[in-house]
Amino acid sequence: MTAIGVAGLRKSHQGFEAVKGISFEVAEGEIFALLGRNGAGKTTAIEVLAGFQRADGGTVRVLGLDPYTDRAAVRRRIGIMLQEAGFFPDLTVAQTIDTWRDFTDAPRPRDEAIGLAGLEGRAGTKVRQLSGGEKRRLDLALALLGRPDVLFLDEPTTGMDPEARRSTWAVIRDLAGQGTTILLTTHYLEEAQRLASTMAIMDEGTLVTSGGMAETLAAQSGRVAFRLPAQVSPADLPLPVTMEGGQAVCRAEDPDLAAQTLLTWAAERGLRLAGLEVRTATLEDLFLDLPRSAR
Numbered sequence: 001m002t003a004i005g006v007a008g009l010r011k012s013h014q015g016f017e018a019v020k021g022i023s024f025e026v027a028e029g030e031i032f033a034l035l036g037r038n039g040a041g042k043t044t045a046i047e048v049l050a051g052f053q054r055a056d057g058g059t060v061r062v063l064g065l066d067p068y069t070d071r072a073a074v075r076r077r078i079g080i081m082l083q084e085a086g087f088f089p090d091l092t093v094a095q096t097i098d099t100w101r102d103f104t105d106a107p108r109p110r111d112e113a114i115g116l117a118g119l120e121g122r123a124g125t126k127v128r129q130l131s132g133g134e135k136r137r138l139d140l141a142l143a144l145l146g147r148p149d150v151l152f153l154d155e156p157t158t159g160m161d162p163e164a165r166r167s168t169w170a171v172i173r174d175l176a177g178q179g180t181t182i183l184l185t186t187h188y189l190e191e192a193q194r195l196a197s198t199m200a201i202m203d204e205g206t207l208v209t210s211g212g213m214a215e216t217l218a219a220q221s222g223r224v225a226f227r228l229p230a231q232v233s234p235a236d237l238p239l240p241v242t243m244e245g246g247q248a249v250c251r252a253e254d255p256d257l258a259a260q261t262l263l264t265w266a267a268e269r270g271l272r273l274a275g276l277e278v279r280t281a282t283l284e285d286l287f288l289d290l291p292r293s294a295r
């Protein structure tokens with residue numbers, strides 16, 4: 001079933017069209033990554049989806065409801081983690097969660113929320129004493145309090161150390177495994193690639209690409225990189241390469257086959273392809289290969 005449906009969404013801020021007619025769908029229990037450089041329109045789209053702003057055009061449905069006109073009903077079933085959290089700095093983590101529990105229907109127990117967000121041992125710490133990454137975790141705890149069916153996570157792991165990031169990924173995956181639909185934005189493309197099964201890339205208010213993560217990446221070229229042996233020029237090689245940061249880079253649909261061709265060619269000449277790296281396409285390759293205006 002479709003949990004989030006966006007068709008032709010348009011939204012302007014004081015005459016500036018931040019979202020220019022985007023369409024996508026997110027199925028129930030799916031993790032969807034909405035990507036794009038700064039200012040692409042991702043947060044604006046989330047604000048409309050969460051019912052904070054009214055769409056100027058197009059239709060938006062969350063759990064079959066209009067998030068603006070059916071705000072109260074939608075709010076009860078969604079969790080939101082925006083980029084800027086408005087905490088009271090003098091409250092402790094426990095007091096902050098308790099305050100939010102008072103406004104939440106059937107909230108999770110405080111300790112469960114603390115455990116899910118990885119804030120054990122910080123319950124008595126004042127918000128002002130938390131690190132940036134810990135504040136993000138508190139934000140996550142609050143977004144999860146109402147056991148939401150749909151979670152909007154705007155850059156959820158910004159400021160987290162690698163261990164905290166990985167534990168947050170595990171929480172996100174568990175929630176999706178239990179049927180929660182998750183729409184996330186992130187500038188960490190590895191994070192999007194590891195978590196999301198579908199994605200869309202926005203640029204200047206429009207969608208430049210969207211689809212299944214695995215299918216989209218499979219359609220992208222992989223790469224073989226190595227240091228060019230002395231006295232060899234790129235034109236001597238059996239496959240076309242570009243020189244990037246002192247490395248010869250060959251893009252190929254089948255990078256294993258390209259590596260074999262290059263290694264055989266080198267072996268026949270008694271040459272070594274030092275620092276050889278072979279890899280299938282990553283989301284970062286896809287992102288960086290988009291035309292500059294569409295990145």
Ligand SMILES: Nc1ncnc2c1ncn2[C@@H]1O[C@H](COP(=O)(O)OP(=O)(O)OP(=O)(O)O)[C@@H](O)[C@H]1O
Nearest residue numbers: 013014016018036037038039040041042043044045
């Ligand atoms: N309240 C506002 N008033 C005026 N312009 C705004 C407002 N909010 C956003 N914008 C503009 O709309 C555009 C899209 O902003 P938005 O925050 O949606 O982008 P984003 O993709 O989330 O960016 P980032 O990755 O930096 O968070 C930007 O050019 C921004 O300056």
